[in-house]
């Protein structure tokens with residue numbers, strides 16, 4: 001008897017596209033402005049703590065609940081341990097949220113374009129994605145709350161535009177929805193305002209944070225979810241037992257201990273973001289006001305793929321999206337001043 005292994009794959013998985021992350025080339029070194037990584041290294045306390053941690057203890061499993069890190073984060077963010085869940089990157093927390101709340105046919109709403117992992121995760125659960133187009137200025141579509149969705153996802157600041165809606169608009173959505181409002185704050189340390197106060201007012205609001213961007217730890221995969229303790233209890237049930245490894249937990253603790261290091265890097269990135277925005281505008285791009293560590297630059301109606309390719313040939317990677325909403329845009333991560341100078345010099349050559 002012949003087994004047809006592919007016929008055994010769930011139809012929902014066969015149908016789906018799968019999430020395609022940004023390019024992570026391993027062949028040569030680029031000026032990498034395509035994945036919103038931090039151009040500055042993590043705190044020296046992180047590297048020192050990691051060096052100390054490499055030893056005999058690696059044979060032992062990590063703390064399944066990551067209580068030390070939860071307690072530290074609770075102190076930093078004014079929460080309790082019971083309101084915090086640690087994930088293997090905020091991506092894993094997104095997966096846990098989907099597993100917990102979304103069954104076949106359940107609706108998940110989000111304004112688009114946005115972080116495209118949301119689409120893949122909804123498809124895996126056989127949920128129904130309710131994709132609400134943003135208006136041209138990326139202001140929040142108010143009908144988001146009227147979708148009868150079990151989950152609403154809101155990127156705050158928004159990716160890929162970097163825009164940040166006023167907190168009052170986000171709060172209106174929290175007040176109007178009958179589902180769970182997930183506020184994905186992967187980039188919030190680069191912004192002027194967090195939605196954290198909403199967590200204290202609404203038990204159906206969940207916040208996600210990442211150590212990949214502001215804390216310069218993308219390679220170690222650490223994220224935090226903040227939610228009502230009763231929801232954290234449910235989320236814990238769908239967590240892999242030892243989801244965050246020993247070294248990542250140690251690194252995250254050391255990074256939180258040196259919060260000031262992160263703030264200094266964020267300040268530098270914000271200053272460079274201002275300069276980059278201005279320079280791109282002078283080159284004729286429309287640039288959205290970004291509150292993140294990247295900017296979205298648009299040349300209305302002009303496909304930016306040749307520019308993306310030209311930059312890549314010159315050793316500079318930025319993000320190009322071929323979709324009809326974004327084909328005339330480049331998303332550029334804010335690097336160091338020197339990296340941004342090189343980007344701008346190459347862009348000027350390509351445009352002329």
Ligand SMILES: Cc1ncc(COP(=O)(O)O)c(C=O)c1O
Nearest residue numbers: 089090091115159186210212223
């Ligand atoms: C909006 C958004 N949410 C979540 C993530 C995932 O971050 P992490 O590295 O913590 O998994 C990203 C990564 O780029 C992102 O852009």
